[in-house]
Amino acid sequence: MKTFFDCLPCLIRQTLDSVRSTTDDEQTQESILRDVLKELAEMDFQQPPAAMAQAIHRRIRKTTGNLDPYVEKKRRLNDMALKLYPVFARRIEQSANPLELAARLAIAGNVMDLGVKSNLDEAEMIAEIDDCLTTPLDADNVAEFAQAIDEAENILYLTDNSGEIVFDRLLMERLPREKLTAAVRGAPIINDATIEDAEYIRLAEVARVIDNGSDSPGTILDDCSEAFRHHFERADLIIAKGQGNYETLAGSPYPIFFLLRIKCSVIARDLNLPVGTVVLTHSPHAVA
Amino acid sequence: MKTFFDCLPCLIRQTLDSVRSTTDDEQTQESILRDVLKELAEMDFQQPPAAMAQAIHRRIRKTTGNLDPYVEKKRRLNDMALKLYPVFARRIEQSANPLELAARLAIAGNVMDLGVKSNLDEAEMIAEIDDCLTTPLDADNVAEFAQAIDEAENILYLTDNSGEIVFDRLLMERLPREKLTAAVRGAPIINDATIEDAEYIRLAEVARVIDNGSDSPGTILDDCSEAFRHHFERADLIIAKGQGNYETLAGSPYPIFFLLRIKCSVIARDLNLPVGTVVLTHSPHAVA
Numbered sequence: 001m002k003t004f005f006d007c008l009p010c011l012i013r014q015t016l017d018s019v020r021s022t023t024d025d026e027q028t029q030e031s032i033l034r035d036v037l038k039e040l041a042e043m044d045f046q047q048p049p050a051a052m053a054q055a056i057h058r059r060i061r062k063t064t065g066n067l068d069p070y071v072e073k074k075r076r077l078n079d080m081a082l083k084l085y086p087v088f089a090r091r092i093e094q095s096a097n098p099l100e101l102a103a104r105l106a107i108a109g110n111v112m113d114l115g116v117k118s119n120l121d122e123a124e125m126i127a128e129i130d131d132c133l134t135t136p137l138d139a140d141n142v143a144e145f146a147q148a149i150d151e152a153e154n155i156l157y158l159t160d161n162s163g164e165i166v167f168d169r170l171l172m173e174r175l176p177r178e179k180l181t182a183a184v185r186g187a188p189i190i191n192d193a194t195i196e197d198a199e200y201i202r203l204a205e206v207a208r209v210i211d212n213g214s215d216s217p218g219t220i221l222d223d224c225s226e227a228f229r230h231h232f233e234r235a236d237l238i239i240a241k242g243q244g245n246y247e248t249l250a251g252s253p254y255p256i257f258f259l260l261r262i263k264c265s266v267i268a269r270d271l272n273l274p275v276g277t278v279v280l281t282h283s284p285h286a287v288a
Numbered sequence: 289m290k291t292f293f294d295c296l297p298c299l300i301r302q303t304l305d306s307v308r309s310t311t312d313d314e315q316t317q318e319s320i321l322r323d324v325l326k327e328l329a330e331m332d333f334q335q336p337p338a339a340m341a342q343a344i345h346r347r348i349r350k351t352t353g354n355l356d357p358y359v360e361k362k363r364r365l366n367d368m369a370l371k372l373y374p375v376f377a378r379r380i381e382q383s384a385n386p387l388e389l390a391a392r393l394a395i396a397g398n399v400m401d402l403g404v405k406s407n408l409d410e411a412e413m414i415a416e417i418d419d420c421l422t423t424p425l426d427a428d429n430v431a432e433f434a435q436a437i438d439e440a441e442n443i444l445y446l447t448d449n450s451g452e453i454v455f456d457r458l459l460m461e462r463l464p465r466e467k468l469t470a471a472v473r474g475a476p477i478i479n480d481a482t483i484e485d486a487e488y489i490r491l492a493e494v495a496r497v498i499d500n501g502s503d504s505p506g507t508i509l510d511d512c513s514e515a516f517r518h519h520f521e522r523a524d525l526i527i528a529k530g531q532g533n534y535e536t537l538a539g540s541p542y543p544i545f546f547l548l549r550i551k552c553s554v555i556a557r558d559l560n561l562p563v564g565t566v567v568l569t570h571s572p573h574a575v576a
Contacts, residue, residue: 005321009301016293030333033293037329041322 001247004266007049008040015056017114018190022060022069032063048247049266050218057189058215068188070114070162077112077163077191078200080122084129085166092170099149100142101133102171103259107278108132109167110160110242110261114191132261135278144287145257145280149175152237157182157207158219160242165193165201168241172206181231182207186224187215192244218248237286243267255286289535292554295337296328303344305402306478310348310357320351336535337554338506345477346503356476358402358450365400365451365479366488368410372417373454380458387437388430389421390459391547395566396420397455398448398530398549402479420549423566432575433545433568437463440525445470445495446507448530453481453489456529460494469519470495474512475503480532506536525574531555543574 015036019029036056043052061067088105095101111128112120149155155175159165159182172180182203185192198209213225219240221229232238238256240249246258246267262268262277271279303324307317324344331340349355376393383389399416400408437443443463447453447470460468470491473480486497501513507528509517520526526544528537534546534555550556550565559567 005304005317008321008325009297009304012300013297016297029293033296034329037296037325041325041329045318 001048001250001267001270003043003045003047003049003052004269005045006264006266007052010264011040011049011052011056012036014053014190015060018057018060018069019064021073022064022066028064032060035059035063048218048220050216050244050248051220053244054189054214054216054220054223057217061188070188070191073114074162074191074193074197075200077114077120077161078166078197080125081109081112081163081166082201084126085170088167088170089173092174097142099146099171099174100137102174103142103145103280104132104135104137104278105129106164106167106171106241107137107259107261107280109164110259110263112161112163112191113242113263114161128261131276132278137278137280141280141282144282148237148255148257148282148286152235153179154231154235155180155237155239156231156235157239158212158241158245159184159193159198160245162191162193162197164241165197165203169201169203169206171239172203175207177206180207181235182209183212183228183231184209185215185217186211186213186228189215189217192217216244216248218244220248221252250283252283253285254283256283257286258282289336289538289558291331291333291335291337291340292557293333294552294554295340298552298554299328299337299340299344300324302341302478303348306345306348306357307352309361310352310354316352320348323347323351336506336508338504338532338536339508341532342477342502342504342508342511345505349476358476358479361402362450362479362481362485363488365402365408365449366454366485368413369397369400369451369454370489372414373458376455376458377461380462385430387434387462388425390462391430391433391568392420392423392425392566393417394452394455394459394529395547395549395568397452398547398551400449400451400479401530401551402449416549419564420566425566425568429568429570432570436525436543436545436570436574440523441467442519442523443468443525443527444519444523445527446500446529446533447472447481447486448533450479450481450485452529453485453491457489457491457494459527460491463495465494468495469523470497471500471516471519472497473503473505474499474501474516477503477505480505504532504536506532508536509540538571540571541573542571544571545574546570 019032092098092102108129159168184198195211212228214223240258260279268275307320380386380390396417447456472486483499500516502511528544528546530548548567556563
């Protein structure tokens with residue numbers, strides 16, 4: 001997906017949120033903001049917003065020398081989600097349709113995106129999750145998803161954010177362990193999940209865990225490691241979580257199920273669905 | 289008031305709204321957006337946001353050749369407000385405190401600001417007005433406002449937006465006609481009221497009407513005409529409507545009462561009040 005004009009104010013806001021979490025020095029903040037404005041003025045709008053976000057956050061890290069500005073926030077999100085984990089694990093066990101509920105919860109966890117919302121408290125998170133749990137998923141899509149899982153030999157699960165990754169784990173627990181690989185980002189970018197998050201929530205208990213070698217908040221294949229691309233190419237089912245993976249992979253010729261919550265008007269327009277929609281959809285290559 | 293970092297995403301969003309109302313040609317839109325990003329990267333943040341908005345909208349008018357992109361929207365806002373005028377005129381007549389109600393309505397009308405909200409329908413406007421009418425104003429401030437009006441020899445009323453100007457007229461009807469001058473902007477800028485709006489709503493029936501000679505969405509004195517500055521300097525009571533007039537005049541050494549609805553976090557922080565607050569406040573020079 002290309003960068004739409006509407007992404008520009010959002011990228012500036014995201015820059016501002018991020019510089020503020022990274023440094024209190026107003027002169028550094030101003031200097032980064034001015035650099036990013038210049039960079040946006042010259043950017044190739046055919047690239048996805050995640051490519052621009054990658055450039056912005058590289059600049060912030062380079063200018064401030066802080067390689068992981070969100071490290072504390074990520075820990076807090078993981079802890080918030082881990083606290084909820086046993087409750088939801090039990091609800092899934094007791095559910096008439098465990099896969100569907102686990103998928104909904106994984107999508108609900110997608111609210112933990114500090115690229116879209118700079119702050120998120122526990123009450124807001126629980127309200128968002130409740131909202132997702134009362135919004136039904138398209139039954140046909142759920143059936144196709146279940147069938148794709150049954151038929152797949154190699155499942156690659158692309159995680160999105162820290163905190164959210166705990167909810168991903170709940171869904172991964174419904175998938176065949178021996179066929180499952182979970183991928184995290186290759187380096188810190190906003191609050192996206194990295195190998196540290198996977199270790200913190202012990203994701204290796206339910207899947208083989210790899211990183212994608214990239215510091216983009218999405219999956220830009222050309223920017224990923226060869227090892228990751230190897231897994232990606234041989235997967236016959238890719239589960240892609242969140243807006244960043246959607247915007248970088250939508251339209252690509254792979255068998256992908258996208259699980260996300262629509263959090264901005266640009267993605268809403270692209271999917272022709274309202275903001276807030278709980279989405280389980282797939283690429284044309286994902287079903288026979 | 290200086291431009292805060294938080295104004296930057298908002299200025300980009302405003303640019304985007306405005307280019308979209310002005311031209312359907314995406315290449316022109318993109319070219320203006322890139323130019324504005326470059327300009328923001330170099331701007332003097334000590335200037336108020338209204339100075340930047342002025343530069344942005346000059347650029348849009350120059351690039352598109354459209355000298356008044358908001359002309360139809362302004363007409364529509366005036367018509368919406370004129371439709372409500374008789375109802376509110378009657379309510380003020382019947383009110384126990386006509387001045388206070390008229391002031392509240394004038395502030396309520398400040399919702400008609402397309403710089404903050406690109407679209408506004410009648411239902412939203414009526415909801416906003418109702419909200420303002422149930423939020424009380426500070427009684428001390430109202431008493432000081434009434435006293436300042438009683439004591440003033442030369443009142444200058446700085447209007448803000450089209451549509452809103454109809455609500456300003458309701459307040460002006462409570463002021464002594466012979467001492468009252470109403471000022472509009474000197475040229476079209478967003479949906480700010482100009483002399484055409486004043487004529488359309490027959491403002492001359494209740495005040496002497498002048499324009500300020502400037503195309504800024506506020507009152508940047510250095511940018512105003514000498515004739516306007518003459519009125520401004522000799523006024524012993526200035527009534528300044530809206531955020532644009534507030535951000536350009538707050539802190540200046542003049543006897544000003546500010547009437548506005550707080551519509552953004554930057555003004556909220558400056559006034560130390562929450563977004564949405566109905567504000568009647570004054571400069572230290574406005575009371576004896």
